Amino acid sequence: MAYSFTLLPTATLAAVYISHLLWRKFSRPPLPPGPRGIPILGNIHDVPAESPWLALAALGERYAGGLFSLQILGQPMIVVDRADTAADLLDTHGAALSGRPTFAMAGALVGYDGALPLCQYGPRVRTERRMLHALLSAPGAHVLVMREEIARMLRRLEDAAGGRPDLFDLVERLTASIMLRIAYGYRAIDPPATDPYIRAFM
Numbered sequence: 001m002a003y004s005f006t007l008l009p010t011a012t013l014a015a016v017y018i019s020h021l022l023w024r025k026f027s028r029p030p031l032p033p034g035p036r037g038i039p040i041l042g043n044i045h046d047v048p049a050e051s052p053w054l055a056l057a058a059l060g061e062r063y064a065g066g067l068f069s070l071q072i073l074g075q076p077m078i079v080v081d082r083a084d085t086a087a088d089l090l091d092t093h094g095a096a097l098s099g100r101p102t103f104a105m106a107g108a109l110v111g112y113d114g115a116l117p118l119c120q121y122g123p124r125v126r127t128e129r130r131m132l133h134a135l136l137s138a139p140g141a142h143v144l145v146m147r148e149e150i151a152r153m154l155r156r157l158e159d160a161a162g163g164r165p166d167l168f169d170l171v172e173r174l175t176a177s178i179m180l181r182i183a184y185g186y187r188a189i190d191p192p193a194t195d196p197y198i199r200a201f202m
Contacts, residue, residue: 031076032063032067056081149177
């Protein structure tokens with residue numbers, strides 16, 4: 001009798017877990033190829049705590065284009081391992097891949113969550129950006145500036161390949177560099193962390 005009492009909850013939990021896995025597998029868009037993970041933990045064993053970039057670089061050599069996916073504790077992670085692939089993604093799909101962090105205090109609590117710098121990307125942002133773009137410049141006038149600054153950021157990433165680059169800081173400084181070049185025609189010195197205008201802008 002005790003056996004049946006433990007069997008029913010165990011079978012129920014197993015059925016719920018399998019249903020959850022199947023739902024996640026078939027409800028999300030297809031991901032790039034990647035190494036097979038283990039249940040629950042995923043590919044956490046493939047990315048060691050010590051020098052994870054070396055393990056990711058070794059995995060990148062196994063997949064064409066340097067683009068592959070991992071599952072870490074149930075969360076999908078897409079890894080871009082080649083500079084040309086990263087540049088292509090940022091150059092051609094930058095709008096689709098970009099997002100904005102949510103600031104509870106500056107957004108919803110204060111009432112500025114509808115402001116253009118804080119609202120999430122969507123039809124409204126596209127419309128407002130199109131209007132601002134028509135006012136500020138001719139279409140495509142700053143594409144070269146963006147490409148040059150993205151190339152500089154990718155070079156800084158390559159230079160920091162042996163260490164632990166702060167990606168958030170790099171993207172912040174990329175944004176500041178692009179805005180300063182477009183608004184004032186000022187090209188930040190390298191590295192941007194030492195530029196007085198970038199530091200004041202940040």
